[in-house]
Amino acid sequence: MIIKEGGTSTLKLPHDTSVLLYPDEKNIPGNRVEVNGLQALPLADGLCRIGLQFFRNSPREAEIALGLVRDPGDLLTVLLAGAGLPAAAGRLAGALRFMGRNADADRITETMRRAKHNVRESNPFEILLPTLGNSRERSPYAMRIQSMWAGWRNDVLSVFPSAPGLPKIPDEYLGRIDERYVADAYNSLSIEGYQVNDELIERVAKGNWNPEEDAKDKGDRDAMAARGYFRAFRDVKASIAAILSGENAGEVARKAHHHWYGELFAPSVTAGIVEPHQLAGYRSGPIFIRNSMHTPLPREALADAMETLFNLIAQEPEPAVRAVLGHHLFVFIHPYFDGNGRIGRFLMNAMLASGGYPWTIIRM
Secondary structure, three states, rough: OOOOOOOEEEEEEEEOOEEEEEOHHHHHOOOEEEOOOOOOOOOHHHHHHOOHHHHHHHHHHHHHHHHOOOOOOOHHHHHOOOOOOOHHHHHHHHHHHOOOOOOHHHHHHHHHHHEEEEEEEOOOOOOOOOOOOOOOOOHHHHHHHHHHHHHHHHHHHHHHOOOOOOOOOOOHHHHHHHOOOOHHHHHHHHOOOOOOOOHHHHHHHOOOOOOOOOOHHHHHHHHHHHHHHHHHHHHHHHHHHHHHHEEEEEEEEHHHEEEEEEEEHHHHOOOOOOOOHHHOOOOOOOOOOOOOOOOOOOOHHHHHHHHHHHHHHHOOOOOHHHHHHHHHHHHHHOOOOOOOOHHHHHHHHHHHHHOOOOOOOOOO
């Protein structure tokens, strides 16, 4: 962080993080934007000021930032100001060409040379291939999802066993899912902090739970969670049946995941704890994860991010990638106020089924 007065110091922040404060009055920008209450450089100014190391240490962020530049004229306005920034121009032109934006790279080098600057184009990235390519996506959140998927899919394939393929007898596969229900529900609910046991899980699955007439059942948070899990599990199994019949796994999940969520919390609506409108769709505000440094995406980013995620799942040819990255990025986005972990694990198992892998229990 640039300051006008004082010496260089480090401001300690929670979670072993810090901010370096250093005086550099001559480089305090005249143009500024406000981001969450902080004075920051505009995007073009920031890209023209970052050095080679940023592209090497944070290639995903560099790709996303460049992807947000619609017109290289925004960069040239900064590059040509004052004495000019020919070294930065060479880096940015090389970076744009690496991302497949040849015309934009040519425009930067040609314009700088017309202005009598000696520009040496060089690619500042060390990664072998871009994760975004010549993307014109407008949402930085959607671009991050695309970049993470492209950057990690080969890592998944390098360690995951080959897919067995869709089962020849779907009913046998679905029967094996039922056999795992109690253990799956116990572990998935326990991960979320619910106090459940096999007896409770089996009781509510059989319908021996009546919150409308039994006050104890109405106030039993754990029983409601177990009943909701059973209803959602049943719905996910129906989605898997559609996948096993040959439907596109990503499109099935795109259409069904809100219904899984609704089933998960339907007992809480019946008990009067959750209002029906709370199950209408994605969350309407911010959310924070206890004991985590990750901040889920803001509400206004959810539609773009989730559309991108399901597009990637639907287009992905490898079931292992659909399962691992689908689960990870769903929870990274955290689209709901509650239930993200359970829905994420349901999504993972639906995608595992699309390759014939067995229903997998994540142990407590």
